[in-house]
């Protein structure tokens with residue numbers, strides 16, 4: 001029923017939103033029409049999220065997702081390869097629980113932050129660390145030594161959106177080193193999500209973290225704060241059992257449509273297949289995985305042959321350090337000069353408003369040009385800033401032109417890495433329209449002759465020096481790899 005209603009909406013969209021005069025050529029038009037038609041993209045999303053579920057890299061579900069993606073490309077007649085790579089550090093939460101005791105006793109809902117260490121009934125005084133600022137630590141003084149610190153956070157809902165999400169990473173990158181220097185037993189963040197919703201971001205230091213880190217349900221954390229501020233003495237006892245520490249193999253999935261006249265020129269469009277494991281990774285990032293599979297499927301079904309080779313890459317290990325895309329840049333080092341572009345789709349199902357062009361201003365007019373085919377779905381606006389946080393990153397520091405689809409916040413940030421990131425949060429109609437927009441850009445790159453040169457090490461350093469890239473890289477625990485030469489272009 002729902003599908004029937006949506007289909008008629010798509011027909012209306014096709015008739016009213018896309019100006020035929022703006023359509024670049026017949027094949028673009030055919031592809032756009034196919035994307036708006038009766039494709040299995042929503043059924044694919046249902047399978048990936050509800051059947052396979054959360055797909056933390058290193059889990060059995062993640063391996064199931066790899067097999068599923070391979071089968072999807074094969075069923076669509078698309079050439080598919082898997083590429084194994086080493087994940088340096090396993091981390092999975094097994095068991096976590098905590099309780100408050102002292103003047104008042106009660107249980108509290110918690111999860112561990114990824115890369116938290118284990119703790120066995122670790123009991124310590126629980127202290128109000130305010131927002132975790134320098135002033136808060138000055139106020140706490142020696143009392144922080146050996147204590148659990150509870151950090152208050154602003155609420156992150158749809159009204160706050162992505163800015164709030166980047167602020168959370170930024171704040172944690174300052175708070176955690178401060179807390180460890182003060183000798184804390186562990187850090188507990190008030191969940192920024194309303195009511196009892198839990199989520200998790202990686203420890204600020206990534207796999208180098210050596211302390212217990214928790215997120216506590218907002219309602220519980222607010223109760224604790226009220227009691228502490230009323231002068232009550234409380235302790236926290238937490239047990240965190242994680243499986244961690246060893247390297248293991250994970251797998252990227254690469255669907256390829258070979259170019260007919262310039263097969264050595266590669267245009268790469270990627271979305272990460274892995275997710276965190278509290279929810280089922282629908283907005284982050286199942287929705288964009290199924291979108292790319294569907295675009296590949298429709299190109300193949302229509303028998304369209306691009307001039308350049310299109311690679312549809314489903315990354316793994318993204319959530320735990322952008323590892324799959326980093327390892328791809330290592331494994332394909334010899335081909336990177338011929339990577340025309342590497343684009344990432346990773347901001348849920350809000351309307352695609354344009355692309356982040358990564359500090360390569362010449363990309364703006366190219367993308368503008370490709371988007372004229374779908375001008376009716378705009379307006380579009382490219383933002384020429386470099387962003388860290390998804391799989392464009394290692395291409396950026398290898399000097400390869402890179403893009404991130406910019407999407408309106410919608411409900412992305414509020415469900416990000418949370419138990420609520422599930423199938424029902426995805427805007428199915430907008431998914432269809434975003435797939436049309438993505439298809440126009442993919443087809444544009446795949447058939448153009450224009451190309452930007454790969455940047456040299458000096459040019460990449462200049463980009464870092466002239467933007468806030470260094471802080472962004474530190475916030476996502478990837479600065480060290482660039483600084484020590486294990487990541488990026490160094491010749």
Ligand SMILES: [Zn+2]
Pocket residue numbers: 272284285318346390
């Ligand atoms: Zn993501």
